[in-house]
Amino acid sequence: MEVDxxxxxxxxxxxxxxxxxxSDGSATLTQGDxxxxxxxxGPGDVRISKEIIDKATVDVVYKPKTGLPKCEDKxxxxxxxxxxxxIILAGLHPRTCIEIILQEMQNCGSFLACCINSACLALLxxxxxxxxxxxxxxxxxxNQGDITLDPTLREEKESVAGATxxxxxxxxxxxxxxxxxxxxxxxxxxxxxTCREASKKVFEFYRExxxxxxxxxx
Amino acid sequence: xxxxxLSNCEKEFILSAIADRKRLDGRQTFDYRKLxxxxxxxxxxxxxxLGQTRVLTQVSCEVTEPKQTRPTDGILYINVELSPMASxxxxxxxxxxxxxxxxxxxxxxxxxxxxxxxxxxCVVAGQKxxxxxxxxxxxxxxxxxLDCASIAAITALVHFRRPDVTVSGxxxxxxxxxxxxxxxxxxxxxxxxxxxxxxxxxxxxxVDPKLREEKVMDGKMVIGMNKHREICTLQITGDMLxxxxxxxxxxxxxxxxxxxxxxxxxxxxxxxxxxxKEGKKFGFAESIEKEKITSHHTxxxxxxxxxxxxxxxxxxxxxxxxxxxxxxxxxxxxxxEEGEEIKPETQTTTxxxxxxxxxxxxxxx
Numbered sequence: 362m363e364v365d366x367x368x369x370x371x372x373x374x375x376x377x378x379x380x381x382x383x384s385d386g387s388a389t390l391t392q393g394d395x396x397x398x399x400x401x402x403g404p405g406d407v408r409i410s411k412e413i414i415d416k417a418t419v420d421v422v423y424k425p426k427t428g429l430p431k432c433e434d435k436x437x438x439x440x441x442x443x444x445x446x447x448i449i450l451a452g453l454h455p456r457t458c459i460e461i462i463l464q465e466m467q468n469c470g471s472f473l474a475c476c477i478n479s480a481c482l483a484l485l486x487x488x489x490x491x492x493x494x495x496x497x498x499x500x501x502x503x504n505q506g507d508i509t510l511d512p513t514l515r516e517e518k519e520s521v522a523g524a525t526x527x528x529x530x531x532x533x534x535x536x537x538x539x540x541x542x543x544x545x546x547x548x549x550x551x552x553x554x555t556c557r558e559a560s561k562k563v564f565e566f567y568r569e570x571x572x573x574x575x576x577x578x579x
Numbered sequence: 580x581x582x583x584x585l586s587n588c589e590k591e592f593i594l595s596a597i598a599d600r601k602r603l604d605g606r607q608t609f610d611y612r613k614l615x616x617x618x619x620x621x622x623x624x625x626x627x628x629l630g631q632t633r634v635l636t637q638v639s640c641e642v643t644e645p646k647q648t649r650p651t652d653g654i655l656y657i658n659v660e661l662s663p664m665a666s667x668x669x670x671x672x673x674x675x676x677x678x679x680x681x682x683x684x685x686x687x688x689x690x691x692x693x694x695x696x697x698x699x700x701c702v703v704a705g706q707k708x709x710x711x712x713x714x715x716x717x718x719x720x721x722x723x724x725l726d727c728a729s730i731a732a733i734t735a736l737v738h739f740r741r742p743d744v745t746v747s748g749x750x751x752x753x754x755x756x757x758x759x760x761x762x763x764x765x766x767x768x769x770x771x772x773x774x775x776x777x778x779x780x781x782x783x784x785x786v787d788p789k790l791r792e793e794k795v796m797d798g799k800m801v802i803g804m805n806k807h808r809e810i811c812t813l814q815i816t817g818d819m820l821x822x823x824x825x826x827x828x829x830x831x832x833x834x835x836x837x838x839x840x841x842x843x844x845x846x847x848x849x850x851x852x853x854x855x856k857e858g859k860k861f862g863f864a865e866s867i868e869k870e871k872i873t874s875h876h877t878x879x880x881x882x883x884x885x886x887x888x889x890x891x892x893x894x895x896x897x898x899x900x901x902x903x904x905x906x907x908x909x910x911x912x913x914x915x916e917e918g919e920e921i922k923p924e925t926q927t928t929t930x931x932x933x934x935x936x937x938x939x940x941x942x943x944x
Contacts, residue, residue, distance in 0.1 A: 369884060375876035377867050381719045382631045383666050391864040394620050398635075398718060400664040405580045422671045424662055426624070426637045427714050458580070462664040462671075464716060466626070466635065466863050467619045510882065555884060562880045570875035577872060 369510045371498075371559055372471075376479075376570050378486045386487020389466075390479035393513060396466035397479040401487035407458035416451035418458045423476070426465045437473060444477055444497075444527050444537045450490040459489060470513040471499035473525045473539060478563060485571060494530035496563035497537075499523060500552040502544065510555055524552055528560040530567075580667035585794045593795050597783050603791060604630075609832055611787045614840065616734055616847040617866035622761065623739030626863070627731040630789065631721040636731040637714050638739040642753070645701070645708040653700020654710040655690050657682060659728065665720040681725060684814060685715070688729055688770050688803035692811035695736060696765040702744055702751055709741060711764065722790035725801060729772040734844050737766055738851070768805040771840050772812065773833040775800045781821050786832060800826070802833040806841045 372393030381387035384400035404417055411418045421442035425434050445461060461483065463476050474497035481495050501512045501523030509516050517523065522542025529536055535553070544552070593603065600608065612630030619625065623638030645652060659682045661669040669675070674682075689695070700709040713735065715728050740761035743754045776788035776796040785792055793799075798817020804810050810830065815821060854861040869876050 369882040371880040371882065373864070373876065373878050374880075375864060375867050375869065375874065377871070377874040379873055381633070381664070382721055383719055384664065387664075389863075389867065391867065394862050394864050396619070396863040398664070400718075402580060402663075402667050405667065422663055424660065424664075424671075424716060426635070426716075427639045427712065460580070460663065460667075462662060464635065464662060464664060464718060467621065467624070469620060555882065558882045558884055559880075562882065566875070566877055569877075573875050574873050 369508075369555055369559070371511045371562055372513075374563075374566050376482055376566075378482065378570065378574055384462075384483075384487070386483050386485070386489070388479050388482035388486055390475055390482055391467075392471060392475045392478070392511065394467055394469035395472055395475045397472075397475045398464045398466055399476075399479040399483040400462045401459065401480075401483045401489065402462075403459035403487070403489070404454040404457035405460070407456060411458065412456055415455050417449070417454040417456075419446045419449055419451060420458055420460045421445060421480075422460070422462045424462070424464045426468075437476065440473065440537060440539055441476055441480055444495055445480055445484070447536050448481070448491050448493060448495050448529070449484070450492055453490050468514065470515070470517045471511050471525075473497065474499040474511075477525075477527055477537075482567065482570070485567065486574075492529075494564060494567055495527050495536055496530065496560040496567070497525055497527045498556040498559040498563065499525045500556050502542070502548055502552070506548070508548075508552055508555060510559055522548070524549070524556075526553060526556040526560070528557060530564045533557050533560065582666065582668035585791065589791070590795050593791055594778060597778050597785065597792075602785065604789065608784065609786045609836075611836065611839075612789070614730070614843060616730070616844065617863065618738060618847070618851045618861065620862040623735050625731060625735045625738055626718075626866075627727055627734065629723060629727040629730070629787070631719055632723060632727045632789075633717075633719040634724065634727045634731045635716045635718055636728075636735040637716075638735045639712050639714070640709050640739075640741045641712075642702060642707050642751075643710045645705065650705035651698060651701045651708075653697040653708045655695055655697060656710060656712045657685050657690060657732065658712065658714050659685065660714065660716045661720075662716050662718060665717040665724075669717075669720075681728065684725060684772065684801060684803075684812065685729060685732060687814075688772055688812045689713075689732055689736075692768075692770045692803065692805075694733070694766055694768050694770055694805070694811075696767060699765050703746060707751060711736075711739075711741075720790065722793045723774050723787050725772050726774050726787060729770070729803070730840060730844065733766075733769045733771065734848065736764055737769070737844070737848055739764055768807060768809070769841055769844065770803045770805045770811040771837050772801055772803045773836050775802070775829050775832075777817070777819055777821070781819050781825060784825075784829070786836065800829055802830055804830070804833050804837045806838055808834055 374392050377389040381400050384402055386401040389398045407418050421438050423438040461480050477497035500510050501520035503520050522544045524540040527537035615628040617626050626635045661678045663669045663671050713732050717724050740763055742761050743759040745752050776785045777798050798819040801814045803812030867874055
């Protein structure tokens, strides 16, 4: 199947770090109009039922904007938790709990990617030891086989398939993949390549934000 | 995680400061903290910051059956979520006593003051009415959640637009937001809660107590009032007794505060409406201050795919590989002896191999 030249552009990104006073680290991330607030507590005391004796428990709570968390929200929560568990050096803080709370503010497409990036920024802000950073990018395929990077909600609805990839910042290997719809092998490889390139820009953004934040202290 | 308690010397310090008519953040006794209201892209979505206390509210609607006792009235539902984000002591999914008290007070202030015209929410009497749901998420707890939440709830209700409905005979059509302009709710008045903290048996009083001031107070009085000077709620909690004059004095302070806040809300709603009309940018993305040192912004980034150096490994058709790829090693016949044993060519070789196998087994034992 022929793949056309993809529409590759990341929407404007902005972030605000450490604006919540109670949590140990917090971040608001907006990608386009999609906005997620995340906060990190920890390493702190853990409930005995959740305690793991040789590493920290990573607990992720995702809060939707309306109503109680539904099944799909729980799946999202699980994906985010698994990604975060991969990057956190949990062995350094045994028998503690690192709690990550995400609040949906506005969903305008590529929501999961925004959640994961926001969680990563909050972890950075809370100075939790990490193996590497993670950067998430969403890509979707339209009916005609065109590829859209960082789709808006409308583009996502019109698409037939898509995927969210999470990469590590060191070797740019895949940490997490979440797909919907049917993708051919070529399409999958193309969007993987596109997302990998885009994730490098996300890491650049992380670096610039942190540079700016610590610029006065250094 | 448990809440960190306040130490005795901290308590004494705060109380002695209050006795000297001083407050921790330099405010006067009757001053509110800085109030900031911003709206999301969706209607009925707003975030209110009162100092560092922060609340997010979203109003949503759906068509349901009315209550049997009130077949022509719409339903207003208020839900307060004390998210664990706000304070480490809040737990997800469990409603604490504090949460129940907040929900009840907001219900009394907004629902029972009948500020929302529920009769206008009726679609077909006895069959279909709109249910309006207000979800209030507390994001950061730095004291006086109630005032912040009540401002957020009423602002969101004023900002919200519901889809238009037409009824012809038995058929009810709900028009999509693109087809017909959505309709605002009819809000009669805007009740706002004002909290007063009392110290030293009601001798000292503070408006809008922050978290540490809340922790050392004797008791609290909440007045829910609208700008027409009508009291919608009044609640006194804590172990203290108040005189009639004190209650009257508080209600006079509340009048001034409510006027100020109502004006601010109307201004914020008006600004947002104008921005939408003129096609300017709106939403949370615009509300992040870009000059701050902790915030950062980039414009749209083009991804140049030609420069990409990363190589994706493409495998032959039908290969199932985990990891970096490579040659398929599944179901391959090995060249060792056991593989040959399956198809013995001559009697003698099998015998010799059986001997060998026995030897190996023996060695294993």
